[in-house]
Amino acid sequence: MSLLQVTNLHATVGAQDEQKAILKGLNLTVNPGEVHAIMGPNGSGKSTLANVLSGRPGYTVTEGSMHLADADLAELEPHERAQIGLFLAFQYPVEIPGVSNMEFLKASVDSLARARGEDQTNTATFIKHIRQLATSVDLDPQFLKRGVNEGFSGGEKKRNEIMQLLLLEPKLAILDETDSGLDIDALQVVAEGVNRYKSENNGVVLITHYQRLLDYIVPDFVHVLADGKIIQSGDKSLALELEDKGYAWLT
């Protein structure tokens, strides 16, 4: 069975009276072990796809279907989608002042464990584990005590997302421009994190504008999303071609 199956997905955004169609018949299949890159012009609907899949309020699916393994995503609340293994690394991670990173992550891990009927990790084990993960993405463990993303730099926020990916070990990871705004070293840290997460059992959807990231995380497929549809798919050579020629020749 495929890991992610998106079929003829149409979605709109906005309040009832002024709905705007963004996704217009999108198809995507991700099998276990695969890395898919999604590229495309600004405003083409890449983040919208990620938001619709993860159930962000404000979007309406008007047609088509989306499944994670055998679960119909449309029937699940956002937190339930997370609990069955859907992970979104945000393009713009949000700050939650007053809630420490540590507390947030423990709540997250506990919720996932509870949903799966597993035992909660004991706090000491958890702290040890999360400290190691922080160090592995080049974040000082001191960051764990700070409010979630509170006052983090752009790059720190992105590394925090990857740390969460490594902690939660989801089935499907959607990374929305996690490479944007990173310096060269941070880019490598992030890529190395994703490669560490990757296995034959899970899948990665990488939304990016830059071929550069794909030098580090090698995709099995590259798709071009334009005007709410995938208009071209290929292997990693497509990314190189896009780097060269832009999107104009496709649209």
Place this chain on the structure above:
Amino acid sequence: MTRDEAIIKKHTEDVYKYGFTTDIDQERAEVGLNEDTIRYISAKKNEPKWLLDWRLKAFDVWKKMESPDWAHLNISAIDYQSISYYASSKKKQYNSIDEVDPEILKTYEKLGIPLEEQKMLAGVAVDYVMDSDSVFTTFKEKLSEAGVIFCSISEAVQEHPELVKKYLGTVVPQRDNYFAALNSAVFSDGSFVYIPKGVRCPMELSTYFRINERNTGQFERTLIIADAGSHVSYLEGCTAPMRDENQLHAAVVELVALEDAEIKYSTVQNWYPGDENGKGGIYNFVTKRGLCGGARSKISWTQVETGSAITWKYPSVVLRGDDSVGEFYSVALTNNRQQADTGTKMIHMGKNTKSTIVSKGISAGRSENCYRGLVRISPTAENARNFTQCDSLLIGGECGAHTFPYIENKNNSAIIEHEASTSKVSDDQLFACQQRGIDSEKAVGMIVNGFCKEVFRELPMEFAVEAGKLLEVSLEGAVG
């Protein structure tokens, strides 16, 4: 339906968890208020003449006063003649828990504070007030070993009249305000604490107040005196059963800290807030004030307010002793149609006096939450300092938060700092939590608890845990 509407709708369907009533034999005064009512109360309590005269004087004062102007509160008139001013359980003076009316015990169990368990809670002496009378007092002996007096104020009137007479009304005079005057005339019962010189009270003193009898206004009177060099921490917690009509609650709490003494007074208040339209909730008009009478004394108020339909409450400190310290840490949460107008007054009179105010207001539903604070620096208060921080958190789009800080500074050497902020629990924050598997209710609880951290830190351990839970319960359904 917008998200906010959904939030509100879901919440308003929630039912107050502690809404139930208990049938107990009660003795009560005739409904209505006149001199005879006051004589009846005083006679019932077998009070000395000076106290009856004191009550009657207060009644005279009250009759001449006008009900205050409600500022930010939306309130319908209270009919003072339709209230019964005295109710007490017929059975009194229990020597053992077996003698306590089983109905009362059941009530406490439903509230999650079974007496049995409370008794075992090491270090906490519990003085229950069911309606107007103290029902049961524990740990008395251990306290008396230390010389600490902790009893009902009625008992104190009988056993320690000289102390009551010396301090009653010295911090909150009868004419202080409308509700203080009313309380002085008809007060039923409450707690009395005296900590002798140099004594550190060996345990935290705790009172659970509970309004139980239908149609009975509660007029507690609490008096705490910390003699020179002593130290006491006092906890007050409340919850009340569901009601149809509004219930008036007008308590007076007076604290006196002499030289080098310290009083820490913590409250978790969870009275019935009314239904989704605010119907049936409790009106809570409380006058709480502490006097730092001696040099280097310290009074600290910490409160977590989640209940009542209407709250009107300004725990204050008069800093008369040189180098004395006043603190106010507050979390006030309003939901549905609740209205809260709360804050503090810090009156600096002595030299080098210092006050700290940290107020956290959380508004959800269609509630209105208002902070009103006064910092007054008198001409005599050389080198006074105040730091005030007022933060508001809004959940949903139909609630309100207002901040009214008043500063009256009559001394140039004073340093007064004020910080304020307003934030909103955003949909983006909630979604970020949900995307990590945390449901929205838990997420709001986490965000709200984070917001209140600085105040919770000031609460005694067991109260802090309770307070965190209380906020979550109070916000249940506040998000969709």
